[in-house]
Amino acid sequence: MGHFILIIAALATSVTAKDCMNLTVPVTISSRNGVFNNYATPETNVDATAFVSNLTRQGQNATADALTGYATISGTYHISAQYCQPSSGSKKSIIQVLTHGIGFDKTYWDIAYNDFNYSYVNVATNEYGYDTLIYDRLGIGLSSHGDPKNEIQAFLEIAALAEMTAMLRNGTILGIKRYSKVVHVGHSFGSTQTYSLTNKFPTLSDAIVLTGFSPAAQFVPLFGAGADFQQANLNQPLRFGNPTTAAAISSVLKEDVCLSDPVVQMYDLTDVFARPVDGTAPLNYPNGYLTNSNVDSLQYLFLLAPFFDPGLAYYGEAGKQPVTPGELLTLGSIPQSSAFSGPVLVFTGSNDLPFCGGDCLNTGGLAAPSIPALAVEAFPSAKSFEAYIQPQTGHGLTMHYNATAGYRYINEWIDSQGL
Ligand SMILES: *[C@@H]1O[C@H](CO)[C@@H](O)[C@H](O)[C@H]1NC(C)=O
Ligand SMILES: *[C@@H]1O[C@H](CO)[C@@H](O)[C@H](O)[C@H]1NC(C)=O
Ligand SMILES: *[C@@H]1O[C@H](CO)[C@@H](O)[C@H](O)[C@H]1NC(C)=O
Ligand SMILES: *[C@@H]1O[C@H](CO)[C@@H](O)[C@H](O)[C@H]1NC(C)=O
Ligand SMILES: *[C@@H]1O[C@H](CO)[C@@H](O)[C@H](O)[C@H]1NC(C)=O
Ligand SMILES: *[C@@H]1O[C@H](CO)[C@@H](O)[C@H](O)[C@H]1NC(C)=O
Secondary structure, three states, X not given: OHHHHHHHHXXXXXXXXXXXXXXXXXXXXXXXXXXXXXXXXXXXXXXXXXXXHHHHOOOOOHHHHHOOEEEEEEEEEXXXXXXXXXXXXXXXXXXXXXXXXXXXXXXXXXXXXXXXXXXXXXXXXXXXXXXXXXXXXXXXXXXXXXXXXXXXXXXXXHHHHHHHHHHHHHOOOOOOOOOOEEEEEEEOHHHHHHHHHXXXXXXXXXXXXXXXXXXXXXXXXXXXXXXXXXXXXXXXXXXXXXXXXHHHHHHHOOHHHHHHOOOHHHOOXXXXXXXXXXXXXXXXXXXXXXXXXXXXXXXXXXOOOOOOOHHHHHHHHHOOOOEOHHHHHHOOOOXXXXXXOOOEEEEEEOOOOOOOOOXXXXXXXXXXXXXXXXXXXXXXXXXXXXXXXXXXXXXXXXXXXXXXXXXXXXXXXXXXXXX
């Protein structure tokens, strides 16, 4: 009987599973980066907090304070990606390219928790017939890492996204067919990169969806402060550290003993015991890569209680990803307005922290229905513009109970653009 149930469950899963392939895309790119040599790379947790103090000091622009000049960074980098099609085969010659934000990797769009019940990719492929490409942003996760201050910056990451998109359009990514229509979907920092991409290269994209986004910049310091940044390799030594240190620490940490002790169980050891997925090597981040401190800071940044499963918050904490000082110093370097002439959907949680200060409907008296709606002014050439507020949701849209209803809204919108 037990076996029979297992077999049925396995069949049920394979019927609904999308058809995916993992791949590494080599991109040869260059960008004009900031040189931030007035600031030393944060090497310790004291430095990490001092850096945040610099970043959030009132009346000061840390980007200008740190900047000593500009330099061209060039190289061939590797982008770790997952390409998916509907389980019943490709339906449309349109691909969605999804760029994650800070604190996550490509799995933000395809969360495995509860049998992929929160997966954007499942909805886009199996319910709406789109093909999808999710990827780890350059510098993060299984993509190439680099110098966290002067190399891994927004500009180089946008160059990687542009190159990958051009390769999709001319069919030069090994194993992926040629696409004449590309929709870019971003979250947070991934939305600001999508915004910059389509301003600089307005013909690379046929439509854009900016989730967890607004044109307001004044609330970003809440994110910097609320993260309580620490060195990634100290915060999750087994997962983010170097293989030698990780092995040494792993040999003295008695996980089974700790987690079965009722006294120890009162303490959250998620980060101490977080390990790489299925026996892969530790991610080996150098000093300077920073991460939020624990599950409570993750909640403050991304989640609105009580509209999420606490189990998913712990899952997200165990699988979180870091951010670089170079990214934090360049994430605000986006143009005031965009030359993009396709359709634009801005889709933001009602209680988004970094882009709405926790309340998207409180515009402080400005004549707009919401803070994200103010983005219409940044798109003077757009074919159409819509701002949608997803109710009962914080900044981390994919981690809330009602997430899939939001994915359906987004995909209905894409369907209605007549691409
Ligand atoms: C792709 O990689 C993920 C994470 O390592 C793994 O869970 C998944 O099984 C892989 N998928 C395929 C189709 O190989
Ligand atoms: C903070 O700013 C000061 C003054 O600009 C600078 O000397 C210092 O290196 C900065 N510290 C960090 C950790 O960024
Ligand atoms: C901060 O300084 C940078 C670099 O000089 C500049 O590009 C940016 O516009 C400034 N930001 C603000 C809000 O003034
Ligand atoms: C997935 O979500 C649906 C609706 O939100 C719920 O009814 C179902 O129990 C969930 N399944 C799992 C495996 O969590
Ligand atoms: C395809 O696009 C890439 C990225 O722009 C470019 O490097 C490459 O030369 C193009 N290849 C062909 C065959 O058009
Ligand atoms: C769930 O999301 C959908 C799509 O945005 C929305 O119409 C619906 O009202 C939401 N449900 C709740 C309970 O917030």
